[in-house]
Amino acid sequence: MPTNNKDYYKILGVEKGASQDEIKSAYRKLAKLYHPDLHPNDKEAASKFKEVNEAYEVLGDPNKRANYDEYGSANPNFNDFFGGNGGGFSGGFSTEGFGGFGDIFDDLFSSFGGSNSRRRGASAVNVRGEDIVVDASLSFKEAVFGCEKTFKVNKVEKCSACSGTGAKDGREFSTCPDCHGSGQVTITQNTLFGRMTQVAPCKTCNATGRIIKTKCSECNGKGSIRNVQEIKVNIPAGINDGQVITMRGKGSASIKSGPNGDLIINISVSPHPLLVRDGINLLLELPIPFTTAYLGGDVEIPLADGSKYTLTIPPLTQPNTIFKIKNKGVKALQRDNYGDLLVTVRVEFPKDAGRKEKELMQDLVQSDNSYKKVKAYKDKMAKL
Ligand SMILES: [Zn+2]
Numbered sequence: 001m002p003t004n005n006k007d008y009y010k011i012l013g014v015e016k017g018a019s020q021d022e023i024k025s026a027y028r029k030l031a032k033l034y035h036p037d038l039h040p041n042d043k044e045a046a047s048k049f050k051e052v053n054e055a056y057e058v059l060g061d062p063n064k065r066a067n068y069d070e071y072g073s074a075n076p077n078f079n080d081f082f083g084g085n086g087g088g089f090s091g092g093f094s095t096e097g098f099g100g101f102g103d104i105f106d107d108l109f110s111s112f113g114g115s116n117s118r119r120r121g122a123s124a125v126n127v128r129g130e131d132i133v134v135d136a137s138l139s140f141k142e143a144v145f146g147c148e149k150t151f152k153v154n155k156v157e158k159c160s161a162c163s164g165t166g167a168k169d170g171r172e173f174s175t176c177p178d179c180h181g182s183g184q185v186t187i188t189q190n191t192l193f194g195r196m197t198q199v200a201p202c203k204t205c206n207a208t209g210r211i212i213k214t215k216c217s218e219c220n221g222k223g224s225i226r227n228v229q230e231i232k233v234n235i236p237a238g239i240n241d242g243q244v245i246t247m248r249g250k251g252s253a254s255i256k257s258g259p260n261g262d263l264i265i266n267i268s269v270s271p272h273p274l275l276v277r278d279g280i281n282l283l284l285e286l287p288i289p290f291t292t293a294y295l296g297g298d299v300e301i302p303l304a305d306g307s308k309y310t311l312t313i314p315p316l317t318q319p320n321t322i323f324k325i326k327n328k329g330v331k332a333l334q335r336d337n338y339g340d341l342l343v344t345v346r347v348e349f350p351k352d353a354g355r356k357e358k359e360l361m362q363d364l365v366q367s368d369n370s371y372k373k374v375k376a377y378k379d380k381m382a383k384l
């Protein structure tokens, strides 16, 4: 049983029964209060900031919170969870599966304004790049056999000319003249109560302590570039309508030094005019005239690859008989076996008949005594 002595409720200053909203707002206040941008080189503030984030990563997530309430730990691997971080809040958080930090930090930094401060704040928190969602419309054949698709995506990439810093060659910075590199300024005001001094983040440099001397000309100082790009994707054989392919890391670059977003492909597949997919099997309803069922005969049926296959119906085929054509179904996704094509015979009777047909049928009625079930039925009726 993992042990963890930290009282996250106490750290955030909330009651045990606090709502998620109360926890979020307590977290915002404290994260703002101890944010490293406001306390450069202040170890105590940095460790408070780390602690507050730790607490929020657990209490801000209802599942982890429930675990913590019950076991005193967010998850069984708790001790590893924040591991490897050493001193200070220098990254190592995973935001996967937990969307909380992104918007909170966006909020937090929007109050400081400016993209520099956002970028710097983000060096503390890994925020993933945007996911890019695209739709892929496949023909039936493409889905069954796989295909290659090219998507045009508009994605953000880190500017390579300046390594994402926004400064020419990634080097052309100078120390902020207003805060002399500390990132904070002291404001002195005369008030009714006398002179008051207050420490505030430096607006000139967005609390980073440095300003761009010469802007990177490639990205105009933004550090990132939006590009339309073509991405080729191999769609695997056996994909089906409604499935989603996630290409890890193929989305936009993070503008906050986090991992790339994902490329998410929503698959839609056009139906085949005759074949229906049932998992890896293909189903076909095959109408045949009763004469073919009786006498037998060859019937053409469609295969998924667009070719045609000749199915031989043996004489005296019963209605609803299913013929299995081995391995002519769909390939199993990520495996090497194929499904089958299952053909269900639907015997059709004529809706009207001429005199000649009727006469022929009369002869058949006289001679035929092979209807076992009909005979059994008649026997039972006779005994009533
Ligand atoms: Zn400054």
Ligand SMILES: [Zn+2]
Pocket (backbone or CB within 6 Å): 159, 160, 161, 162, 163, 164, 165, 166, 167, 216, 217, 218, 219, 220, 221, 222, 223, 224
């Ligand atoms: Zn650049």
